[in-house]
Amino acid sequence: MDVTSHNNNHKTNGIHLNGHTNGFKTHKNGHVNGVNGKNGKNGSHKKDWRDDFHESFEETPLVVAIFTYISYIIIVLIGYIRDYLRYLGIDRDQTLHEPIIEGFVPLYQSWENFYKRNMYNRVGDCCNRPIGTMAGPTMDVLDWKAEHFGKSLELTGDRIPAMNFGSYNYLGFSENNGLCAATAIETLCNTSIGVSSSRQEMGYLQIHQELDKLTAEFLGVDDAITFPMGFGTNSMNLPCFMEPGCLLLSDELNHASLVLGSRLTGATIKVFKHNNMEDLEKKLKNAIVEGQPKTHRPWRKILIVVEGIYSMEGSIVRLPEILRLKKKYKVYVYLDEAHSIGALGPHGRGVTDYFGINPKEVDILMGTFSKSFGAAGGYIGGSRSIINYLRTRSYTNVYSCSMSPPVTQQIITSMRIIMGRMCGNDGLRRIRQLAWNTRYVRRRLREFGFIVYGNKDSPVIPIIIYYPAKLATLERECLQAGLGIVIAGFPATTIIESRSRLCLSAGHTKEMLDKALDILIGIGTKLRLNYSRLPKTPEFREDDSILIRD
């Protein structure tokens, strides 16, 4: 059965990659229950980063795969039948369709419409659920119902209180009281909400300069520049670095913003298998040896584009290996830390901190403020020449509005807290709590037998569900029981690997985690989601993270 590429990858190199292989080889390193502090802070005798790098992936059981395909076939067939009934006027489901305007080419392809009408809309209520409170550890979900024969979802006015395991509130800075909110309000009153000008024109505020400097300090790099939108940081700055004649090596699971940014560069793009360093090295070597296609001229420059934590897989980039390749082949590295900044490493400084690597070794460090910092926007950190270049060349700096001052202040305050410059050791407490929560939930999920993807230290936890019907049921049942999770199916994942995802937060208490796990395990038993054939005891424990009590 053709599953994801990780499986193929790990099958070939399962043994020497030590432990983070998937499937049944996971425990080959003889390292069960080892006490591993992050980047070996408790175990100085371990030199190799691989010893403490545990990632799990599993091959889809054949029977499950077959039945999942069958369920999609049934959905498509029912879709055709309903379309026919609609055509005859028997089915009054008015799910949106495109009106035909004489002479105009239809705006959408028929398959696009079919998918939306007959597949997406049936689970439409499970996606995009609105909330009526802040996206903190708990929230009120606004209930809605399909009205007008499926044409639209209307709010019923009911509120469902739920624990929030869907927002990227890793360090719990989505708060409406406390220092962050107070300083943001103060800045708002002293400055303004909008800026209405770009940095190069008349929109460079003192607070922006302050944020740039603080970000550089936090990251441990020479200089940094910040932007008002995380997505735009990738899509609008990648084109500044690469041009035609350059080569981009991109992980196959890179985020849409990186894909868009890469396309806008005009450079050649080659995709390597997810987190598979052998595939990357092979492609890299071939690229340099063969040069550009047709002309065979040498490449002008080569950039490897990777993410810190992959939000759909929960895997962590093999950064030490990437940096080895960088040195060996003289290529540049662009690291997107959207999900890992704040959430990884003993000081919350991301993947480099996690592996104990000097951040200056990575050429371009990118990340967002919308997740761990509870704000919005993104940054790029690197050497002075890179940042100065961006100051003159970045699209955002020249053409578009600069960051809103209260949002900027939220980042400054939360960053200071993480750095321990404000609120004592509250920052450290949050980092440790998140690390503990992550391993605790991952261990408990594994013990029940869920197929859980990703690295043991990734606070993004995908649980593989496979069947589309189970996926929607899980979401609806969990919400009714008071647990808000998110689900992702085709086309966001491969057709069979539909998954739900938990995002942990330092704001979750042990009681909340237990309650959430009870709900998940209860529904998981009912829906028979314990597919995993991995040993039930994982190779890690949560005790390594020493909690700080108030």
Place this chain on the structure above:
Amino acid sequence: METLPATWDMYDLFQSFLRTPTYHLIVEVCLVLLIIKLIFSKSYKPEKTVLSEKEKDELIAEWTPEPLVPDIPEDHPIIKLMEKNIVTGPPGKYINIRNKSCINMATMNFLGMISNKTIEEEAVRCIKKYGVGSCGPRGFYGTMDVHLELESHLAKFMNCEEAIIYSYGFATISSAIPAYSKRGDIIYCDEGVSFAIQKGLAASRSEIRFFKHNDTEDLERLLIEQQQKDKKNPKKAKVTRRFIVIEGLYLNYGDICPLPKIVELKWKYKVRIFMEESFSFGVLGSSGKGVTEYYGIDIDEIDLIAASLENAISSIGGFCVGKKYVIDHQRLSGLGYCFSASQPPLLAAAATQALGILEKDPGLVTQLKENCLRVHEGLNKIEGVQIVGLPFSPVKHIRLVEPSDDRDLDIQTLELVADRSIENGVACTVARYLEKEEKFLPPPSIRIAVNCQLNSTEIDRVVTVLNDSFNQVFSL
């Protein structure tokens, strides 16, 4: 509705299959087998040169990449200028730069929404309820009731079925275009469009045909050209979507698109219209609804209107409005919508509040128009420069009447003027462009943005200061 599968054709085929003589079948089977053999047999391949590992290593060792970025000196003029003109305090009608309070003619705060107390109170209330960030994209609990409120308010204000909001103005149109127009489709685009649209065009990978700025005859010429091509290849024409992409009020020229004529062409040649109204929304028409209101055109004639909330509304974000079947598509296909964290709730609430103010007080729009006319009249008196843009446009470009051949020299001159006027208490800026990236680079200019709150004394002062600055620089 899709056409039904042609089942009767299949039946006929089956019938004719039964009726065929046996020898016929045998010959056909042989032919099929032969074709299969041809497909799978190895074709002739010239011998490849195989490099040894050692040669490969040598090639790798030899390869020296270019530096990641060109060397930018620390004292690059733009960087120096940014540091020099750093803003302290709110960038409202007056702006604080170089420890001096200047009349602000640079920020696009047309309706004076920056530092509006009602809006600020609403935003503070919002932070106290929702915090600052939304911590997720719209699909993953990033949709709050304030976002839905803003969407329905925008749709109501613009008399459209549906509105969708983005968290950033630049991402709005540049995500909206590629959501509809794909490889193989054709986009007719005005040469004067701003940079965000150009990036949207690039991301769509469609065939782009530029027509001369505001020249509908040139547009029609292109449309006729395509019509003739379509006649030759009607099959392809049936699946090729076509769009006209225009701006309502052009940022780079300060003029308005000839919408009535373009709508006429839309129906004549069956092309959809996408219009970007970032600088006309809240500015044109009696109540600020934009170019459609200005011309009195039914908004349903335009397939999609996109605008940013960063200018007249002075929040951060953008939106698209149109028919529900058009707009809803972006909720699954608009990259900047699906994959980006949603707009911070305080910015959505601020935008809703600003929209409410505009709705209650259309006098703001009239006031803005009067100020624009007055500024235009005043600036026209300055000698040696040309004011580009319509008299009632809040965006005006001051260009040199006799530019030199050297663009850099002209920019230096204008830079000097801007510097002098800041020293004398009027903040203005040279319009910045990425010169190598712009498709059709506009000539250098000082760009003036008019605020509706300016009174006549302030406008007179602006004109005097700019006049003096130009005279001083010209006499150097």
